[in-house]
Amino acid sequence: MPKITWVLDGGREISANVAVGHNLMEAAVANNVPDVIGECGGCLSCATCHVYVDPAWAAKTGKPGEMEDDMLEITTAERREMSRLSCQIIATEELDGLILHVPHI
């Protein structure tokens, strides 16, 4: 199971091993990561699971899909180059060690 680390605004870190195939919004909620809400349950309708992928990991997580790209228009925190909706990032062994920065909302 890949280990994922969420770095909160302010520097606190939360790490967890996430089952392959689960998305990183549900993983964040299950591990009580603050500011990742996931209101719509991961169906691309709310943009409340917004994270910034650590630049070192950008190649492995890839770019947002078309609908995700549109939904990133309504994130509460500012959209940046590394912005993703974490419900659209699926845990794989390749992502072991992934670091996600969580904006405070």
Add this chain to the structure above:
Amino acid sequence: MAAPIILLGAGQASASCAAKLRALGYDGKLTIVGEEPAAPYQRPPLSKKYVSGELAVERLFIRPLSWYGEQQIDLRLESHAVALDPAAHLLTLADGSKLPYSKLLLATGSTPRSLPSEIGGRLGNVFTIRNLADADAIAPALKPGAKLLVIGGGYIGLEAAAVAAQKGLTVTVIEMAERILQRVAAAPTSDFFRALHQSHGVTIRESTGLAELLGADNRLTGARLKDGTIIPADLAIVGIGIIPNDALARDAGLAVEGGILVDGQCRTSDPDIFAAGDCAVFAWRGARTRLESVQNAIDQGEHAAACLLGAAPDYDPKPWFWSDQYDVKLQIAGLNRGYDSTVLRPGKRPLSQSIWYFQGDKLIAIDAMNDALAYALGKKALEAGRSPDRAALADPASDLKTVLA
């Protein structure tokens, strides 16, 4: 020691309220009382990916079970509240136990309207979809080749129809009104979904009333329509609306009118009793409002948490909603109540368009089909109180960002 805050109902509103209470620093006793055996879970997937078998039950839970212990929340499941005594601050459960509370949140949700038993509403294989048990009962009946009759062309019925059609069932949807989605959407949205379902082989019959469900040996065999037609069916899904669960509040003498009446502070007519979610009705933009959505359950549940701990600004919902049917995602922002005109904007992808609802010149809501940008930008404009020029909006060549600026 102060009595606990009790959240009655173990759905999304209570789960959100509990998390918010702890986040706001409430460290006193906190109890969630719910009737179902399961800890709070997401309901929207029940009629979509859960009933279709694409989503495992573990992934429905809003929080892992361990979270309740970590947060020192006393989660009492399979507990049915039978009486509420506001003067004594006591909630009585079916097993006779009496739970004292300091403050109480009624997040009792709603119950699907069912068909009367005189017209076959209690026959076997006649289902409604509200909770896990409902979806678990339906799933095994969704066998390829079986005949499904959906009664009611609202979102839940259409979602179930889509799942069933994709599984190879023969599906008929009957709708009493002139068009499917009539209560919730404008004609272009109805037209879009009618055509979508028809393209997947679903029969949509509008202006069609049900006379009775027919059965043999207590099992559904079909339905007789008001025009005399008989439709054979192996199972039926009834999606004809929901009724707020307000009986406990009414019996306790609280003000109830089409739901539990609350003010902007989620407060009922009793100062220590609050309500949120499907069961609560509140004044919003000049009209009594009850929102049946997960957005409202979450936001009003969180709002109630702030109110339980002290004053907060009045609840001002930003409604949004979605539905998944086949490969179409419908996203709705705002509330179209009282619209007097609509503008259709074609989208850039196949099966993509958006319907913009106006009241006079004021934009009040959007239905976006496979057009997340229209939804996202429209939602932003709604929240900022901006209304676009209609002619520019209707022009597919216009840049939406500029139109909505």
